[in-house]
Structure formats: structure tokens, C-alpha cells
Ligand SMILES: NC(=O)C1=CN([C@@H]2O[C@H](COP(=O)(O)OP(=O)(O)OC[C@H]3O[C@@H](n4cnc5c(N)ncnc54)[C@H](OP(=O)(O)O)[C@@H]3O)[C@@H](O)[C@H]2O)C=CC1
């Protein structure tokens with residue numbers, strides 16, 4: 001025999017009741033059981049509401065009561081055929097008459113005692129169970145209504161009465177022995193030895209079910225609700241949370257204590273004592289496995305779930321005068337207990353200098369006052385500091401029986417929190433090693449839960465949360481590329497890349513669950529006006545673990561916020577060269593900060609788009625090589641321009657083509673002036689370990705003087721036409737000597753040079769074509785022949801691919 005309980009949400013409507021009846025009918029073919037029901041969904045709350053209104057001497061409770069009566073009558077009429085309705089309709093009518101009288105009494109005396117309230121609330125379960133019994137009978141079941149008050153005997157602590165198990169067990173067994181058929185039992189209620197109605201506290205119907213299961217030595221207890229069992233974390237905060245298939249009683253208790261509200265600890269006690277397995281099932285997804293709670297912990301996973309509790313305040317009681325003074329804890333906890341303040345977590349360092357106590361925020365001010373009163377003289381004498389209260393905190397706890405004697409859980413927990421910039425204010429772990437709890441700021445709660453969830457349950461699976469600034473040529477190509485690879489990365493590389501924010505210079509938009517990258521369009525006037533501070537605030541507000549800012553702009557304003565971003569332990573990936581080619585101090589500061597914060601700052605595409613130049617150079621330096629010189633063609637657009645010029649196309653036209661093909665900077669003057677290449681050689685020099693300043697780079701500009709100040713790119717392109725002859729002449733001069741024009745950068749002896757060179761056929765750059773780049777590293781190890789990197793060095797796809805590769809690398813690093 002099993003006990004099967006359905007909660008209020010499972011029977012909140014006719015459609016749901018039909019689902020419950022189908023489950024019951026299917027089960028009845030296979031096994032023997034008794035049923036326990038709660039009140040119909042929402043009824044208990046409405047009865048409480050009526051009582052509260054009536055106490056204020058307002059008659060408006062009548063309207064609610066009438067609605068309730070109508071609802072119950074309507075359910076009877078739907079479940080029971082007309083010929084059989086009279087008993088159930090009469091039962092409902094009589095109960096509502098009684099309720100009307102009761103509320104009138106409360107209305108007259110403006111008072112509703114706990115005793116009266118229990119009686120009021122009992123109507124919810126009695127009405128629902130009676131009606132459902134009638135419904136089952138109408139479907140041909142031999143169903144018997146059992147008012148639990150006849151068998152569940154309690155003391156008279158109204159509201160949370162204690163069960164007299166000896167009497168109750170005997171009465172239940174007698175009843176079951178003498179009543180054949182399917183017993184349909186009211187949850188939540190009992191009665192005193194004098195016959196007064198009582199309720200058995202929070203989640204009382206679950207408790208009733210456990211009381212019956214225990215009394216009857218049932219083979220199992222099933223609790224059917226609206227969720228598919230106990231989840232690894234709160235699914236509202238952790239979207240990757242999943243149902244835990246198997247928990248021990250202790251694990252379930254720990255999890256429920258900290259907010260996994262599927263089962264309530266006290267509920268389990270009677271079942272636990274008799275070793276009766278409890279299964280949590282979902283009425284709306286009956287085929288799902290649910291959670292089994294039994295005396296063993298199931299699989300060997302170290303951590304079973306992560307729970308949390310918000311609205312916590314932390315009291316810090318400290319002072320030199322507390323050290324080695326016996327009785328301080330007794331006084332602290334005695335004072336709090338006297339004031340009926342529940343202590344959620346305690347932490348005291350062995351120095352005895354401070355005691356931290358976590359309590360509910362609502363008790364914060366009172367607790368502070370009480371402790372300060374208790375230690376009035378110590379504070380006055382300076383032996384103790386004033387009590388400090390940290391509001392808006394949360395407690396998170398990782399729970400699992402297999403942590404016992406198994407090192408590593410706390411290491412993984414605090415590493416995950418630290419890596420995601422979550423500050424831990426207090427820690428507690430009992431010697432049972434069933435849970436490790438930490439107090440953190442409430443604002444970090446979601447991030448912390450996700451970070452821990454990933455660390456313990458998805459350690460092979462990583463979610464990377466991308467915030468993209470710059471949705472132009474490169475940004476758009478990047479989105480397309482991620483969209484096309486997203487599924488493959490998820491399935492084959494366990495890396496889930498989601499874009500949650502995007503912005504251009506005018507607008508920004510966000511999506512908590514991640515944009516659909518196949519359909520998303522750049523932000524426009526229907527979105528939010530762009531404001532970099534607000535962009536960062538929204539990003540921080542989303543509080544994701546593993547976030548990365550991807551800057552696909554050429555903007556100084558955006559690179560100016562990198563310090564803030566890294567400081568907040570958010571990684572950066574960027575093709576934007578502004579930060580690394582700005583003041584040397586900034587370059588150094590960003591590198592240092594990324595190291596200190598343990599986050600990644602990747603900028604492979606700063607030089608030669610997707611070609612592996614930065615990584616190669618950094619690996620050379622890290623492995624102890626010394627860079628003697630760098631000789632390079634670093635501009636895809638300039639190489640394209642000067643190689644296409646050879647085909648006899650006018651200079652201004654090839655510049656337009658380079659722009660059209662996406663090789664140039666947003667403003668092609670950045671390329672023609674040599675600035676873009678100057679930035680690149682500066683970055684290479686710095687990554688090679690040299691303290692280079694922009695002034696150390698000698699730059700030859702190709703921008704004709706009268707074009708430099710053109711007020712727009714269009715005007716510049718127009719003005720350039722007048723100089724086609726000049727560039728044609730340069731080309732002819734080179735060609736006449738059997739040479740080709742290449743725009744190059746060199747770095748040697750701490751000096752960099754950028755400019756146009758005529759090179760003969762012996763030179764490695766002579767054969768370069770289109771947007772090719774080529775970089776020759778002459779180093780201590782690569783001395784006789786330089787190390788060479790060559791390939792297309794500009795263009796939307798190769799650049800986006802480089803940015804994408806950096807993003808993936810960053811995702812893999814944070815595993
Ligand atoms: N093209 C290439 O081959 C390569 C390019 N790069 C680098 O990639 C970066 C992007 O280049 P590309 O895509 O061609 O440039 P685009 O001009 O096509 O796009 C730039 C994007 O940045 C946005 N933007 C500009 N300023 C801001 C700001 N202050 N705040 C928010 N968004 C801003 C623009 O918005 P809006 O549309 O509103 O102006 C636009 O969406 C540059 O740094 C470039 O040097 C690096 C390697 C190769």
C-alpha cells in the first residue's frame with residue numbers, strides 16, 4: 001500500500017482534476033493506495049483573506065465567500081452526474097452556511113483566534129476531499145471519504161499542532177481495517193482529544209500523507225505537485241537547473257531548509273523514521289521521473305543541490321574584549337532567542353575576535369539593539385565595538401552527503417565564487433559536512449548560484465554570456481558566425497555562447513535569456529538610447545557568471561571602460577586597438593589588472609585580423625625567447641591598395657574598393673595615414689616586452705594634405721580623386737626599378753618605422769597579394785631565418801573568425 005498526495009495546484013481547476021483522476025485510474029490498475037488531498041488551489045489563501053477582512057469588521061468577505069461557494073458548486077457539477085449530485089451539493093451548501101456563520105461571528109467580535117482559524121481553514125480540505133471522493137465514485141471507484149480529524153489526534157497548539165502518534169497510528173489502522181475501498185483523506189487537519197479542529201502546520205497535507213504512510217507502514221509515499229521534483233537550484237535564478245533524481249532524507253532536509261520548497265523537512269519525519277521512500281512527481285508531467293528521497297543518497301555525486309536564502313542581514317559582533325572570555329556566545333544567542341529571533345547561520349573565527357550571525361532582514365534592527373543592550377557595558381568600556389549590521393545579504397549553500405570525508409568541495413565552491421568576483425562575507429560548515437554555506441551580497445546571488453551550478457553540475461559544460469558593443473561590419477559577421485556554430489559548440493564542445501546585450505553608438509538592447517542569433521537585428525530606434533554606463537550597469541545587473549565584453553568598435557570611449565570591466569572580473573575580447581596602443585601606462589595597467597582579477601583580455605585581432613600573430617609573439621616571449629626585430633606588412637587595406645594599383649586602377653578607386661571589401665578602418669584615413677599600422681607595430685613592440693610610446697614610432701602618412709581635414713569620409717574619398725596621378729607616379733617609379741610598393745612596419749632597437757617602401761623581388765613581401773599580411777619575427781631562437789606568419793590580414797570574415805576564436809578560448813579558459 002502506498003499513500004499518494006495531491007497538492008492544491010494539482011487540483012486547482014477542472015482540467016487539472018481530470019489529469020489527477022487519470023493518474024489515479026492508471027495507478028489503480030497496478031497498485032494499492034490511499035489518497036490525500038489539499039484544498040483546491042488558492043482556497044486556503046481566500047479563507048485566510050475572508051478571516052482577515054471579517055476581523056476588520058468589513059462585510060466584503062461575503063463576496064469572496066460567494067465566489068468560493070460558486071467555484072465548489074461548479075466543480076461538483078462538472079465531476080458528478082446530475083443524478084448523483086445531491087449529496088455533494090448538500091455537503092457544499094451546508095459547509096458554506098457554516099462558514100458564513102463563522103465569518104459573521106468573527107466580524108462581530110473582530111477577532112479570530114488560532115483555534116477559530118484552524119476551524120476556518122479545515123473547510124478547504126474537507127470541501128475539496130469530499131467533492132473529489134464524489135467525483136471518483138462517479139467514475140466507478142469505491143471511494144470512501146475520510147475526515148482526518150477522526151483519526152489524526154493532536155495536542156491543542158492551534159496552527160501547528162503536534163500529533164499524538166500512538167493514538168493516531170492505532171486509529172488509522174483500525175479505520176483501514178474496518179473500511180474497505182479507496183480511502184480519500186483530508187490533508188492538513190486533525191483534532192484534539194476534545195474533538196476541537198487543529199491544523200498541523202506549514203505544508204500540512206504532505207505531513208498528513210507522511211503520518212498515514214508511517215502508521216500503515218506504507219511501501220511508499222508519493223507527493224504530486226506542480227514541479228518535477230527537487231531541482232539542483234532555484235530554476236527562476238539558474239536556468240540550467242535540473243531535477244535531482246535521488247536524494248537522501250538529510251540532503252532533502254538541508255535543501256528545503258535553504259529554500260528548495262518542494263518538501264518541507266517536518267513533513268518527512270514520520271516517513272523517515274520508518275524508512276519509507278518518498279517520491280516527488282509532477283501532475284502536469286507524469287512521465288517525468290521526479291525525485292526519489294530515501295535513506296541513501298543515490299549516485300555518488302559530491303554535491304546534490306545548491307540552495308539559497310535571500311533577505312538576510314549579517315550581524316557582526318566584535319571586539320578585543322571578546323577574546324578568551326567565556327560565555328560571550330551564550331549571551332549573544334540567549335539574547336537573540338529571548339527576542340524570538342531565528343539564527344540562520346553562525347560563524348566565529350578561532351581568534352574569537354568576532355562572531356557573525358545571519359538572521360532574517362526583518363529582524364536586523366531589533367537584533368542589533370538587543371545585542372547592544374546585552375553588551376552595554378562592554379561597548380561603553382571599549383571592550384567591544386558597536387554591532388555592525390550588513391543588510392541585503394543572502395546565504396548560499398552547497399548540499400551533498402558525499403562531501404563527507406571527500407576533499408575538494410569547498411575548494412571548488414570558493415574558486416567558482418572568487419573567479420566570478422563574488423565576495424564571501426562569512427562561511428559556515430558543520431562537522432556533518434552535509435552543507436557548506438556562505439554569506440554573500442544579495443546582488444551577487446544569481447551570479448553566485450549560476451557559477452556554483454556550473455562548477456558542480458556542468459563542470460564540463462560552460463555558458464559564456466557575451467555583451468557585444470559594436471554591431472557594424474565585424475560585429476554583424478561575428479553574430480552570424482556564432483549563430484552558425486552555436487549548436488555544434490554546445491553539443492560537441494560543451495560551450496554555450498549566448499549574447500545578452502548589444503549596442504552600436506546610438507542604441508542598445510538586452511535579452512536576459514540570450515538573443516536568437518538567427519533572427520536578431522542590430523539595435524535601432526525601438527530600443528534603448530546607447531549610454532555606456534547604463535550598458536555596463538545592465539550587464540552587471542544581469543549578474544551572470546562568465547561574462548565577456550566584446551568590443552567591435554574602433555571607439556576610444558568604449559576602450560576607456562576596459563579598466564572598470566576587468567575590475568569587475570568580466571573578460572574582454574576585442575579587435576579595437578585603441579586601448580593597447582594608447583598610453584603605455586594604460587596598456588600595462590590593463591594587463592596587470594586582468595592578471596590580478598584572474599580574467600582574460602584577448603585581442604588577437606588587434607594585429608593582422610585572424611592571423612595568429614599576437615598569440616605567437618606572446619608564446620615566444622613567455623617561453624623565454626627575445627625579439628630582435630619585427631618586419632611586417634600589417635595593413636590588409638594598404639596591401640590591397642598598392643597591389644591592386646598595379647592593375648592600372650586609379651588610386652582613389654582602389655581605396656574605395658578596399659573600403660567596400662571591409663578591409664579599411666571605419667575611416668580609411670586611419671589606414672592611409674599609417675596610424676592603423678603604427679598602432680599595430682606599437683602593440684607588437686609592447687607585447688614583445690618593449691616600453692614603447694607612440695612617439696617612438698616614425699610614421700609616413702599617405703594622406704594628401706588637403707584631404708586630411710575633410711569633414712566626412714565621403715568628402716575625403718571625393719577629394720582623393722585629385723591625387724590619383726601622384727600615386728600612379730609613385731608606382732611607375734618603383735616599377736621602373738623592377739620593384740613593388742609595400743606599406744611596411746619595422747621595429748628594431750626600440751624604434752619603429754611605418755611607411756611606403758619600394759621592394760625588389762628578393763624581398764619576402766614582394767609576392768604579397770590582395771589583403772595579405774606578413775610578419776617576420778627575428779628572435780634569439782629564430783635568428784638565421786625569421787619566423788613567418790602570412791595570410792589575409794583584413795576583412796569581415798577573417799576578423800570575426802579571430803574574435804570568435806578568442807571568445808571560444810576565453811570560454812575554455814574559464815572551465
Ligand atoms: N575590418 C577589418 O578587417 C578589421 C577591423 N578591425 C577592427 O574592428 C573594429 C570594428 O571595425 P568595423 O566593424 O569595420 O567598424 P564599423 O564602422 O563597421 O562598425 C563599428 C561599430 O561600432 C559602433 N560604435 C562606434 N562607436 C561606438 C560607441 N562609442 N559606442 C558603441 N558603439 C559604437 C558603431 O555604431 P554606429 O553604427 O552607430 O556608428 C558600429 O556598430 C575596429 O576597431 C577595427 O579596427 C580589426 C581587424 C580587422
Ligand SMILES: N[C@@H](CC=O)C(=O)O
Nearest residue numbers: 635636637664665794
Ligand atoms: N584596416 C585594417 C584592418 C584591421 O586592422 C587593415 O587594413 O589591415
